[in-house]
Amino acid sequence: MNERASRALKGDKRAWFGVSVIVLMVLLALLAPLVSHHDPLRIDLVNQLQGPSPSHWLGTDIQGRDVWARLVFGARVSLSAGIVSQSIALLIGLTMGLIAGYYGGWIDELVMRLADVTLAFPTLLLLIAMAAALQPSLGVVFLTIGVVGWAGMARLVRGQVLVVRQLEFVQASKALGARDTRVVLQHVLPSVVAPVLIAVTLGVAAAIMAESALSFLGLGVQPPTPSWGSMIADGRDLNQLRNAPWTSVAPGMAIGAAVLGFNLLGDALRDALDPRHSAKSGVIDAPPSART
Secondary structure (H helix, E strand, O other), X not given: OOHHHHHHHHOOHHHXXXXXXXXXXXXXXXXXXXXXXXXXXXXXHHHOOOOOOOOOOOOEOOOOOXXXXXXXXXXXXXXXXXXXXXXHHHHHHHHHHHHHHHHOHHHHHHHHHHHHHHHHOOHHHHHHHHHHHOOOOHHXXXXXXXXXXXXXXXXXXXXXXXXXXXXXXXXXXXXOOOOHHHHHHHHHHHHOHHHHHHHHHHHHHHHHHHHHHHHHOOOOOOOOOOOHHHHHHHXXXXXHHHHOOHHHHHHXXXXXXHHHHHHHHHHHHHHHHOHHHHHHHOOOOOOHHHOO
């Protein structure tokens, strides 16, 4: 990240707010055993659907489990789903995009057709189909969301590589006899980091929503493990919504806050790095290795 982008990011209130929300949620997830005073799995039917109180900060659910405890422990699942699944999508999409954009020809055609097939299906429908075909578990959720999300990343990276590979410093490196691996890693990859970083940040928010949707449908993390989507599903009964709204409102607000935090950070990064300005001017910053 160049100096101009760093200054712009430091002065952007959206970035500070987004980072603050993300850091707070990560800390709550990591320190869940310390900040919660109850076992998130402990059933207490005597105290079911109790309202918020000093002993139960966000009340209890239909099985008498503490909502606050399940919320902070559920943050581990939801945040991990966003980060891990997006890392999988990044690994697959970045690799495929670099290969397709750099080599072109039949390799590019094959990768892009695979991406088109993946993008042809509605994302949620494809997620449901893959999750239902496999045994629902945390690992399956991570893998499913990551595999479904690779196509968009690959198309983004490929488009950037098609431009970068024609630049003079890349052509000069190839003319000097540098191997393709060195050219890609040393010159091409650093030039596509900015848009990829923005896409990953925004993708984490989408992955959190996807995990919540799968858990809500019963195809994500299986009970009794808490997750925000399954908590909303547990409280979707009309009677609970009327008499004990905290059972679904609390996890819903947590999902909204997490998605908002990552989206604000992604928007701030997009404005700071300003790829649209670079595209309009036809100039893409060369990596440090190509500057003299």
